[in-house]
Amino acid sequence: MILITTLAREEQTVKPDIQVQKNHVFQAENFNLWYGEKQALKNIDFDIAENEVTAIIGPSGCGKSTFIKALNRMVELVPSVKMSGRLLYRGSNILDNQFGVEELRTKVGMVFQKPNPFPKSIYENVVYGPRIHGIRDKKILNEIVEKSLQGAALWDEVKDRLNENAYGLSGGQQQRLCIARCLAIEPDVILMDEPTSALDPISTLKVEELVQELKENFSIIIVTHNMQQAARISDKTAFFLNGELVEFNKTSAMFSNPDDKRTEDYITGRFG
Numbered sequence: 001m002i003l004i005t006t007l008a009r010e011e012q013t014v015k016p017d018i019q020v021q022k023n024h025v026f027q028a029e030n031f032n033l034w035y036g037e038k039q040a041l042k043n044i045d046f047d048i049a050e051n052e053v054t055a056i057i058g059p060s061g062c063g064k065s066t067f068i069k070a071l072n073r074m075v076e077l078v079p080s081v082k083m084s085g086r087l088l089y090r091g092s093n094i095l096d097n098q099f100g101v102e103e104l105r106t107k108v109g110m111v112f113q114k115p116n117p118f119p120k121s122i123y124e125n126v127v128y129g130p131r132i133h134g135i136r137d138k139k140i141l142n143e144i145v146e147k148s149l150q151g152a153a154l155w156d157e158v159k160d161r162l163n164e165n166a167y168g169l170s171g172g173q174q175q176r177l178c179i180a181r182c183l184a185i186e187p188d189v190i191l192m193d194e195p196t197s198a199l200d201p202i203s204t205l206k207v208e209e210l211v212q213e214l215k216e217n218f219s220i221i222i223v224t225h226n227m228q229q230a231a232r233i234s235d236k237t238a239f240f241l242n243g244e245l246v247e248f249n250k251t252s253a254m255f256s257n258p259d260d261k262r263t264e265d266y267i268t269g270r271f272g
C-alpha cells in the first residue's frame with residue numbers, strides 16, 4: 001500500500017507540465033512574434049498533427065512565412081526578432097535557450113519558394129547534409145542518394161546523370177532535388193514555403209503528388225497562396241490574417257463551411 005502511494009506520488013512529480021500529445025509534432029501556445037516594434041504574429045494557438053499535410057493560407061504579409069520560419073528558428077536570423085509564448089516540438093519548447101537549434105534543424109527540414117540547389121552535382125547536393133553529419137562511407141552515401149531521390153520522385157529521371165551539375169535540371173526537377181536534399185537528413189517534419197509558386201503546372205502537379213506520398217512518413221507544413229492547392233493536398237488548413245490565426249480546421253470543413261466570415265471572404269476571393 002505504502003509502495004503504491006509512493007509510486008503514485010513519484011508518477012505525479014515526473015509528469016511533464018503539459019500533456020504531451022503523441023500525435024502532434026508542433027503545438028503553438030499563445031505564440032507572439034515582433035520584428036522590432038512591429039508585431040507580426042499575435043496569440044497563435046494551434047496544434048499540428050503528425051503524418052498530415054497542414055496548409056497555411058492568408059493574404060500577403062499576414063505572417064505565414066514568419067510562422068513557419070519560427071518552427072525551425074530560422075526567423076531568429078533577423079536580429080530584431082522577439083518572441084513570447086511557447087512553440088512545442090514533440091512536447092519540448094523550442095524557444096528555451098537550452099534547446100539545440102542544430103538538432104531542431106536536423107528534425108525540421110525546409111524547402112523554399114525558389115528551388116535553391118547548390119552549384120554542385122546532383123549527387124553532391126543530396127549528400128551535402130549527411131556529409132556535414134559525419135557520414136563518409138561511400139556505400140552509405142550512395143544508398144542515401146538513391147533513397148532520397150526515390151523519395152522525391154526524381155530517381156528515374158536523374159539516375160544516369162548523378163554527376164552532372166544540378167543547374168542543368170528543369171525548375172521542377174530542381175525543386176524535387178531540394179526535397180531530396182531535405183529527405184537525405186531524415187527529418188521528422190518538412191516545412192514548405194510556397195514550394196510550387198515558381199513552377200509550371202506539370203511540375204506543380206508532380207510536387208503536389210509527392211507531398212501526398214511524403215505524408216506517410218513525414219509531417220508536412222506548407223504555406224501556399226493557391227487556394228485550390230490547399231484544398232487538393234492538405235488535411236487541415238490554418239487561415240492567418242494580420243498576424244492572427246482566424247480559423248484552423250479540417251480542410252474539407254473549412255472550404256465547404258468556414259466558421260468565420262473573414263475566412264469565407266478570403267477563400268471565395270473577396271480579398272487578398
Ligand SMILES: Nc1ncnc2c1ncn2[C@@H]1O[C@H](COP(=O)(O)OP(=O)(O)OP(=O)(O)O)[C@@H](O)[C@H]1O
Pocket residue numbers: 035038040058059060061062063064065066067078
Ligand atoms: N525581416 C523582417 N523585418 C521586418 N519586418 C518583417 C520582416 N519579415 C517580414 N516582416 C513583416 O512581418 C509581416 C509578416 O510577413 P511574412 O513574410 O511572414 O508574411 P507572409 O504572409 O508570408 O507574406 P507573403 O505571402 O507575401 O510571403 C509583414 O508585415 C512583413 O512586412
